[in-house]
Amino acid sequence: MLVTVSVNDREYTRDLEPRMLLVHFLRDELGLTGTHWGCDTSNCGVCVVLMDGDPVKSCTVLAATAEGHQIRTVEGLEIGDVLDPVQEGFVEEHGLQCGFCTPGMLMTARALLDRQFALVAADSQVTERLTDDEIREAISGQICRCTGYTTIVRSIRWAEEHPRRQEGDRDGSAIEG
Amino acid sequence: MSTITAQSVYSGERVQGRHAQILHGCSRVSERKTQVPAPFEYERAKSIEHALELLAQLGPDARLLAGGHSLLPMMKLRLATPAHVIDIDALAGELGYIRVVTLTTSSGTPELRIGAMTRHRDLLESRLLAEKLTIFTDAERVIADPVVRNRGTIGGALCQADPSEDLSAVCAAVGAKMVIRGLDAERVLEMPEFHIGPYRTAVGSAEMLVEIRIPLTGQQGSAYEKVDRRAGDWAVAAAGASMQLGGGRIERAGIALAAVGADITSTEAEQLLLGERPSDALLSTAARTAAQYTRPVTDQRGSAEYKRHVAGVLVERALRTAIARALGEQT
Numbered sequence: 001m002l003v004t005v006s007v008n009d010r011e012y013t014r015d016l017e018p019r020m021l022l023v024h025f026l027r028d029e030l031g032l033t034g035t036h037w038g039c040d041t042s043n044c045g046v047c048v049v050l051m052d053g054d055p056v057k058s059c060t061v062l063a064a065t066a067e068g069h070q071i072r073t074v075e076g077l078e079i080g081d082v083l084d085p086v087q088e089g090f091v092e093e094h095g096l097q098c099g100f101c102t103p104g105m106l107m108t109a110r111a112l113l114d115r116q117f118a119l120v121a122a123d124s125q126v127t128e129r130l131t132d133d134e135i136r137e138a139i140s141g142q143i144c145r146c147t148g149y150t151t152i153v154r155s156i157r158w159a160e161e162h163p164r165r166q167e168g169d170r171d172g173s174a175i176e177g
Numbered sequence: 178m179s180t181i182t183a184q185s186v187y188s189g190e191r192v193q194g195r196h197a198q199i200l201h202g203c204s205r206v207s208e209r210k211t212q213v214p215a216p217f218e219y220e221r222a223k224s225i226e227h228a229l230e231l232l233a234q235l236g237p238d239a240r241l242l243a244g245g246h247s248l249l250p251m252m253k254l255r256l257a258t259p260a261h262v263i264d265i266d267a268l269a270g271e272l273g274y275i276r277v278v279t280l281t282t283s284s285g286t287p288e289l290r291i292g293a294m295t296r297h298r299d300l301l302e303s304r305l306l307a308e309k310l311t312i313f314t315d316a317e318r319v320i321a322d323p324v325v326r327n328r329g330t331i332g333g334a335l336c337q338a339d340p341s342e343d344l345s346a347v348c349a350a351v352g353a354k355m356v357i358r359g360l361d362a363e364r365v366l367e368m369p370e371f372h373i374g375p376y377r378t379a380v381g382s383a384e385m386l387v388e389i390r391i392p393l394t395g396q397q398g399s400a401y402e403k404v405d406r407r408a409g410d411w412a413v414a415a416a417g418a419s420m421q422l423g424g425g426r427i428e429r430a431g432i433a434l435a436a437v438g439a440d441i442t443s444t445e446a447e448q449l450l451l452g453e454r455p456s457d458a459l460l461s462t463a464a465r466t467a468a469q470y471t472r473p474v475t476d477q478r479g480s481a482e483y484k485r486h487v488a489g490v491l492v493e494r495a496l497r498t499a500i501a502r503a504l505g506e507q508t
Contacts, residue, residue, distance in 0.1 A: 001219060018219030018262065019252075040212040041250060042325055054298075054327045060249050061328065064219055065242070065266050108324065140408060141322025 005066045007032065008076030018064050023047040025063035026073060034074040034103050045142025048104035049073050055108045057141075074103035077110065085159040086110050095155030097146035104142050109156045112138040117163065130160060214252035218261045225272070228265050228385060229360045235261045237382040242266070243294055246321070246329035247337035265385075269294045272332070272387060275303045291389040293332025298323070300331060310351060310391060311502055312399035312417050316343045319401075322409040332386045340375050341411040341436035343403065348389060349433035349441045350417035351399055356388035357381075365390070368433075372441045394429070396422040398503030402491040403435075406478060412436040413478045414487040416467070418495035422503045425454055432463070432496070437488045438472035445470055446492070455500045464493035 004013040005022075007030060014029050026032045026049070035058060038046035042060040049058045050072040077084035086109040089095065096102045112135065120126050135153045144152060220235070222228035232239055238260035242248055251257040265272075272294035279287045289309060291300070300306060301317035320326065320334075320343050334344045335355070348355075349368040357364050357371075357380055371379050380386055403415035412435050419431035430450035432443040446467035453459055468489030473481045501508050 017216065019214045019216055021213065021249075024213075040253065042246060045322075045324060048324055051327075055324045056328050057324055060246055060325075062219075062242070062245065062249070062262075062264070064221075065245065065264055067221075068267070138323055141324035 001064065003064050003067050005063060005071060006069070007071045008073060009070075014063075016063055018062065020063045022049070022058035022061040022063045022066050022071070025066070026058065026071075029063075032073050032075050036100055036103055038100070043143070044101075045108075045139075046101050046104045048107050048142060050107050050111055053111060053114060055104075055111050055141075072107070072110075074106055077106060082164075084110065085162050085164050086113065086156065088162065089155040089158035090152075093151050093154040093158050095147065095152045101142055101144045101146075105139060105144065105152055108139055108142060109159060112156065113160055113163075116160070130157075132157075212253035214249065215255055215258045217252075217259055220261060220263045221267065222263050222265045223267055225268060225358065225385070225387060226360075228263055228268065229358065229383065231261075231263045232385065233360055233383040235263070239263055239382070241336075241385055243333035243336075244296060244328040244330040245333075246325055247333050247339070251337075265294070269296075269330075273299065275299065275305055277305065277309075277393065287393045289391045289393050291331055291391075293335075293386045293388060294330050295332075297321070297326035297329045297331070297334075301326060309393055309397070310399055310419075311508075312347050312351060312401045312419060312499075313344075315401035316347045316403070316415075316417070319343070319403045319405065319409070325409075331389060335372075335389070336378055336380060336386055338372055338374060338376050338378050339411075340438070341415075343401070343412065343415055343417075343435055345372055345441070346415060346417045346433040346435040347401060348391075350401075350431040351391050351419040352429070352431055354390045355379075355386055356390060357384050358387045359384040363387075369441045374441065394421045396503050398422075398499045398501065399431075400495045400498035400502065400508070402495045402498075404487050404491065411478075414473070414484050414491055416488060416491035416495045418492065418499040420450075420455070420496070420499040420503050422455075422500075427451060427453055427455060430463075432467050432492060434467065434471060434488055434492070436473075436478075437484050438474065439467070439470060439488070443467040443470060443492070450496075460493055460496040460500070464489050464496060467492040 001018055003016050004011055023037050026035045035049055036046035038044040040059055042057045047058040048055045051069050086106050116130055132153055135156050220231050240259035242262050242264045272292035274292040276290055277287050278290050297317055297320055300313050306313040331344055334342055355366045355371040366379055399419035401417045404413045414437045415435040417433045421429035427450045430447040432446050446463040449463045468485050471485050471488050473484035475481045498508050
């Protein structure tokens with residue numbers, strides 16, 4: 001069947017078997033191998049991508065279901081030559097060692113921060129920072145076997161404290177810090 | 178330069194060129210066993226009526242795909258091999274809601290109504306549920322993980338009818354009614370009629386669960402307790418309790434257990450509580466009775482004896498919290 005999926009703001013049409021999972025569509029059909037493929041059982045979270053802005057495990061979504069939704073992968077984080085703040089945060093705070101969980105962690109972090117910035121933008125009374133517990137809860141569906149999570153939490157905190165400048169911000173969700 | 182070839186995991190065909198390079202060099206599909214569902218025909222439903230028409234037309238080998246977080250794992254394991262999958266993702270708006278409806282016809286008791294495509298995350302974040310039916314909030318905190326909760330739906334979970342599934346116990350404890358729609362008729366079933374158990378419900382092959390209705394009474398409190406081996410895992414044992422008080426006495430008692438081979442509600446324990454004034458001794462006795470009527474099995478999550486013990490402890494905790502909440506105490 002012909003399936004059209006929007007990935008990182010670009011539409012791709014492919015002739016697929018209906019049973020093809022989104023993770024394999026991204027990796028094997030589109031060559032977007034930044035999204036990793038791990039446990040196959042929606043446990044490990046390395047395959048997390050954003051679907052209409054929310055993190056989902058792409059091993060447990062059919063590519064066909066993704067039609068009509070906006071998919072964003074780790075390849076969509078960098079704009080031009082400028083890394084996304086979450087990517088910079090992982091560099092600055094050593095949020096990875098082997099890197100296998102990193103793309104999924106980055107996408108969940110991006111979604112968490114987008115949501116937090118939107119909350120703050122919507123209500124001038126809200127100036128609250130994310131707590132460590134909120135960050136830990138957000139990434140609790142994803143497994144990292146290197147870092148013990150401490151540096152990942154620090155990396156996401158770094159990104160929260162260094163939001164992308166509004167100028168050139170594609171989704172407009174981050175605000176000047 | 179030699180041509181790279183690799184084998185597609187889906188078609189089994191050998192492929193060449195850029196596609197093969199990706200398969201071969203990056204994901205190594207050709208060398209790794211993978212879990213993919215068996216082939217099926219795919220349909221996309223545009224409305225409830227369209228989904229029902231497709232179900233009627235395609236027959237009993239068709240399955241509805243809601244959030245996919247129960248059905249797709251079952252299909253990967255080939256425990257489910259539907260010939261047709263009807264994707265109802267497009268119905269998430271129409272069937273995604275949590276609202277209070279005041280009935281003008283019957284007793285006038287307000288009802289809380291949850292659309293079958295409401296996602297776990299929306300249940301967890303609902304202020305209405307946190308205030309009126311805290312048992313949902315308790316349970317949702319410990320169902321899977323935040324990413325899974327973004328996709329999984331209440332209707333999907335209830336129709337999967339896994340014996341360890343939390344929302345079946347929650348709905349049974351609060352006396353929820355299941356609204357099942359077919360092309361020509363709609364029927365409303367109580368949980369004991371709906372949940373036939375393990376992996377079976379009363380939903381017919383040309384029907385779908387569209388809504389969950391829960392009566393809201395004045396002095397009501399509810400709670401859910403679960404023990405799992407690691408965060409987000411299936412329960413070792415779990416217990417839900419819902420108490421309605423009137424004049425200091427228990428007017429309605431709902432107790433339901435998950436993962437320990439209990440009936441859909443713990444009727445014997447509920448009977449002990451009806452009409453009584455809540456006391457520590459009474460709640461302990463009811464909890465022991467509920468545990469006594471479980472039939473847990475020994476497996477990697479624990480021995481039957483351990484699970485029965487845990488079930489009793491959890492029922493008692495859930496009962497105490499439910500009573501405290503009904504009395505308006507902070508919990």
